[in-house]
Amino acid sequence: MKRGLFITAEGTDGSGKTTQIKLLESYLKDRGFEVVVTREPGGTKIGEKIRSIILDPDNTKMTYITEMMLYVSARAQLVGELIRPSLEQGKVVICDRFVDSSYVYQGFGRNINIELIEKVNSIALDGIMPDVTLFFDVDPNIALSRRIRSTGADRIEQETMDFHRKVYEGYKKLVSKYPNRIKIIDSNRSIEEIFLDVKENIDKILERCL
Numbered sequence: 001m002k003r004g005l006f007i008t009a010e011g012t013d014g015s016g017k018t019t020q021i022k023l024l025e026s027y028l029k030d031r032g033f034e035v036v037v038t039r040e041p042g043g044t045k046i047g048e049k050i051r052s053i054i055l056d057p058d059n060t061k062m063t064y065i066t067e068m069m070l071y072v073s074a075r076a077q078l079v080g081e082l083i084r085p086s087l088e089q090g091k092v093v094i095c096d097r098f099v100d101s102s103y104v105y106q107g108f109g110r111n112i113n114i115e116l117i118e119k120v121n122s123i124a125l126d127g128i129m130p131d132v133t134l135f136f137d138v139d140p141n142i143a144l145s146r147r148i149r150s151t152g153a154d155r156i157e158q159e160t161m162d163f164h165r166k167v168y169e170g171y172k173k174l175v176s177k178y179p180n181r182i183k184i185i186d187s188n189r190s191i192e193e194i195f196l197d198v199k200e201n202i203d204k205i206l207e208r209c210l
């Protein structure tokens, strides 16, 4: 591959995307690709520091604009330090969340104007967008309770169910806006069944790229 492949995973908290990313990573490595797995917010030393500020349950006074700018800052660092160089080296980059999370969490969840979110993010993205985005579709009620049972709740997960439902509806709208890029993965199934679907989608993209 000349330019690498950029895959992102999206979904409400607890949708199971992280498990699927691990399976996809080993599948692609077995097929001989150089794979870089990263996450947002985070993925770099600076980004992980920003992540801990964002998710700290003590930071109850954080304004929505501060929060948006922190996500954008972590993203700018990740794109510049890791994603762009990896793609230029022909690697496959899999990122657990990316700019779509800002559209749905900050746009639909926090009601920040979408054009404003697009504008500030365009600085961080600097022309980089995913080739394909997998949306792990599961009802937020089920997903969130699963997540909180296993790891406890961070500052965002402590939000009301109304917030998480708005985020979920936001994802649905995004999927209909970008049907070619965003693939829906029905995640109300077993890990194995979900992964078959993931694999099928990625195999199709690889056929086009190779």
Ligand code: TMP
Pocket (backbone or CB within 6 Å): 013, 039, 040, 041, 071, 097, 098, 099, 100, 101, 102, 103, 105, 106, 156, 157
């Ligand atoms: P994670 O739990 O999937 O690692 O994501 C951290 C939280 O940050 C999750 O609740 C989603 C949220 N988030 C945003 O609100 N905006 C963003 O741009 C990103 C990347 C994540």
